[in-house]
Amino acid sequence: MSGLAAVALLSTACSAADAAKDDGSYTIGVIVSQTGSGSQLGVGELQGAQLAVDRLNSRAGINGHPVRLVTADDQSNPAQAVLAARRMIGKVDAIVGPSLSGPCRAVIPLAASAQLVDYCLSPGVKPAADGWQWSASASTEDLAERLLEYWKSRGITRIGLISTTDASGVDGALSTKHAAGVVGVQVVSAASYGADAVSVTSQLQAVSSAQPQALVVWSTGAAAAVAFKGAREMGLHLPTATTDGNLTYNFLRRVKDYLPETLLIPATQDFWWEHSPRGPEARQLEQDYHDQFQARYGTQPDFGPGVAFDAVTLTAQALGEAQGDPHRAKQVLQNLRGVIGVVGTYSFSPQDHRGLTKDDIAIVRASRDSFTYVGR
Amino acid sequence: MTGFIQVVLGGLVDGCVYALIALGMSVVYSISRIINLAQGGFVVLSALTAVSLQQFLGLPPLAIVPIVVVLFAAVLAAVDRIVMVPAAHRATNDRMLLITVGLLQAIGGFVLLVWGNLPYTMQPFTSGAAVTIGGVRIVPQYFWIIGALLLAVAGLWYLLHRTRFGLTMRATAANPSAAALQGIHVGRTRLVAFTLCGAMAALAGTAVIPVTFLQFTTVTSYAVTGFIAAVAGGLGSTAGAVLAGLVLGLLQGVFSRYTSGDLAQVAAMTALIVLLIFRPTGLLGRTSEVRR
Numbered sequence: 001m002s003g004l005a006a007v008a009l010l011s012t013a014c015s016a017a018d019a020a021k022d023d024g025s026y027t028i029g030v031i032v033s034q035t036g037s038g039s040q041l042g043v044g045e046l047q048g049a050q051l052a053v054d055r056l057n058s059r060a061g062i063n064g065h066p067v068r069l070v071t072a073d074d075q076s077n078p079a080q081a082v083l084a085a086r087r088m089i090g091k092v093d094a095i096v097g098p099s100l101s102g103p104c105r106a107v108i109p110l111a112a113s114a115q116l117v118d119y120c121l122s123p124g125v126k127p128a129a130d131g132w133q134w135s136a137s138a139s140t141e142d143l144a145e146r147l148l149e150y151w152k153s154r155g156i157t158r159i160g161l162i163s164t165t166d167a168s169g170v171d172g173a174l175s176t177k178h179a180a181g182v183v184g185v186q187v188v189s190a191a192s193y194g195a196d197a198v199s200v201t202s203q204l205q206a207v208s209s210a211q212p213q214a215l216v217v218w219s220t221g222a223a224a225a226v227a228f229k230g231a232r233e234m235g236l237h238l239p240t241a242t243t244d245g246n247l248t249y250n251f252l253r254r255v256k257d258y259l260p261e262t263l264l265i266p267a268t269q270d271f272w273w274e275h276s277p278r279g280p281e282a283r284q285l286e287q288d289y290h291d292q293f294q295a296r297y298g299t300q301p302d303f304g305p306g307v308a309f310d311a312v313t314l315t316a317q318a319l320g321e322a323q324g325d326p327h328r329a330k331q332v333l334q335n336l337r338g339v340i341g342v343v344g345t346y347s348f349s350p351q352d353h354r355g356l357t358k359d360d361i362a363i364v365r366a367s368r369d370s371f372t373y374v375g376r
Numbered sequence: 377m378t379g380f381i382q383v384v385l386g387g388l389v390d391g392c393v394y395a396l397i398a399l400g401m402s403v404v405y406s407i408s409r410i411i412n413l414a415q416g417g418f419v420v421l422s423a424l425t426a427v428s429l430q431q432f433l434g435l436p437p438l439a440i441v442p443i444v445v446v447l448f449a450a451v452l453a454a455v456d457r458i459v460m461v462p463a464a465h466r467a468t469n470d471r472m473l474l475i476t477v478g479l480l481q482a483i484g485g486f487v488l489l490v491w492g493n494l495p496y497t498m499q500p501f502t503s504g505a506a507v508t509i510g511g512v513r514i515v516p517q518y519f520w521i522i523g524a525l526l527l528a529v530a531g532l533w534y535l536l537h538r539t540r541f542g543l544t545m546r547a548t549a550a551n552p553s554a555a556a557l558q559g560i561h562v563g564r565t566r567l568v569a570f571t572l573c574g575a576m577a578a579l580a581g582t583a584v585i586p587v588t589f590l591q592f593t594t595v596t597s598y599a600v601t602g603f604i605a606a607v608a609g610g611l612g613s614t615a616g617a618v619l620a621g622l623v624l625g626l627l628q629g630v631f632s633r634y635t636s637g638d639l640a641q642v643a644a645m646t647a648l649i650v651l652l653i654f655r656p657t658g659l660l661g662r663t664s665e666v667r668r
Contacts, residue, residue, distance in 0.1 A: 037593065039493045165637045192637035196597040198393075198588040201386030202632035209379050222495030225589040229497065233515045233587060234382070235506060254495050254589070 029088035031097035036076025044304025052312035062320030078106035127353035136307035144179035160212035172218030220245035272373035310341035378511035391625020396580035397602030398617035406549035406612035416599025417483030423581030452574025495589035610661020
């Protein structure tokens with residue numbers, strides 16, 4: 001409840017901040033899913049965005065220009081995201097968000113026509129080369145490849161795959177199959193189920209009949225929980241991996257009694273920074289980020305806050321270097337190289353609006369209340 | 377072969393839940409001619425209420441069941457009096473369907489508001505390891521789910537066929553206007569139907585949540601599968617609702633085993649359409665229901 005109160009407070013405060021360009025500030029519109037199915041991510045993303053802005057402003061902003069946020073809740077709905085983006089255009093210098101791939105895709109035409117940078121917080125979109133949209137976090141292909149490389153290095157070469165039939169599940173299944181070909185691992189069986197399914201016994205039976213050595217569950221939230229529980233009920237004790245969308249403490253608390261004995265998740269730097277080979281500058285940034293987040297919100301950051309923290313920081317930096325010109329900010333942003341963020345080290349190009357690589361991914365093991373680094 | 381039997385068992389257990397939902401819809405329809413799509417929502421709402429009550433009271437899950445059953449029997453009785461009766465005075469039965477759709481959406485929103493966007497589950501009614509019979513693994517909760525359906529069917533059969541009030545219910549189901557002319561209090565009969573409907577929703581919700589995770593998004597899927605089972609069984613036919621629920625669960629299980637998840641969902645709808653083309657009354661429905 002305290003988290004909700006904090007978010008409500010943030011929203012009120014931030015929404016009041018109109019695009020006050022006359023004071024030389026840079027205004028970033030943040031559209032996240034504070035309610036609806038994506039709220040598990042969106043609430044944390046708003047916290048991460050606010051933390052980033054406060055950190056920038058505590059250091060005199062960008063070249064002396066304060067950074068402001070204007071926030072909106074898209075209710076996890078593409079139509080609401082479009083409405084929010086439309087209201088922001090003309091008042092903001094760039095947009096960060098939305099949280100989910102569907103709303104992100106919906107705002108692409110608006111961002112392009114307004115020539116505003118849109119830093120989508122979902123890893124599920126594939127930004128067009130030289131377009132106006134960016135995508136946060138590591139790509140699904142890189143996540144899947146890193147996971148299968150890790151398993152292969154430990155002798156696991158036959159995997160079963162179960163995924164949801166929604167966009168992220170389909171993307172995850174395709175990426176896992178592609179990664180299996182690249183890495184030299186065999187997907188011996190695959191099955192899919194609806195994201196709102198309450199039973200996956202049949203699908204798990206289909207997957208386990210091929211006797212895989214390990215299981216990939218590419219689904220998030222309740223759908224993943226149903227699969228974990230189903231596997232336990234069937235007595236299926238396979239090493240299991242799932243998507244980074246489940247890297248949230250709320251999810252862990254929900255499924256703690258039904259976690260597979262081994263549950264691995266490919267994760268970005270913010271989950272294993274203490275083991276990262278990145279230098280002292282990155283370590284200091286991670287330390288500050290984690291300490292400040294803990295102090296402010298009373299919990300450690302999980303998947304949502306990190307991507308928003310980086311997106312706001314990078315967008316503000318681009319606006320600063322473009323001297324507040326929203327159109328030039330795109331050119332600046334896509335030419336940033338080696339910028340250290342909490343999620344990873346970003347090197348963009350006109351063809352790459354994600355900027356992260358497999359080097360920013362390692363494998364963490366989910367236990368009842370934490371994520372522990374196990375290797376790369 | 378063992379794998380196939382496991383799939384059949386899983387499908388039948390799912391089917392028991394669909395049958396319970398369809399049974400509730402069917403009882404209400406037979407008395408009031410209202411298709412209560414909100415039944416799927418009440419299943420999820422009762423399940424999450426059970427989770428919260430169990431955490432709050434610290435009682436064993438099995439002890440929570442009668443509390444939730446009584447509670448939701450009362451809730452559905454209240455829904456009848458507060459929503460359905462006033463609405464039925466102004467709307468046709470077709471329009472009442474839209475009201476139940478609105479109610480379903482309202483329940484989904486309420487669940488999201490109170491329980492948030494998180495999946496919930498509950499401990500099984502009884503602890504203990506799964507039983508393995510001939511290589512087929514059966515978790516103890518499966519027996520409770522099957523038992524819940526049997527209890528509902530037996531209780532309903534006894535009420536309808538062995539009590540005087542059951543006779544009035546059957547008379548009302550056959551012809552509400554004629555029943556009213558005979559002095560039967562149709563409104564009270566209808567109230568009992570909604571009360572039974574609430575009890576069945578609670579039985580389904582509390583029985584199934586220990587084997588799965590439920591959240592606000594599940595309300596629609598339960599509403600749709602329950603509706604398919606109720607229509608396929610023959611609206612108003614209690615035996616048909618049970619049979620269709622079990623067949624639907626079985627078909628979904630088998631299709632999910634051998635085809636993709638998308639195809640399994642489409643297959644269930646296709647099976648319903650094909651059934652209704654060749655047998656508009658559903659599996660065990662009466663011709664008069666179709667003509668009405």
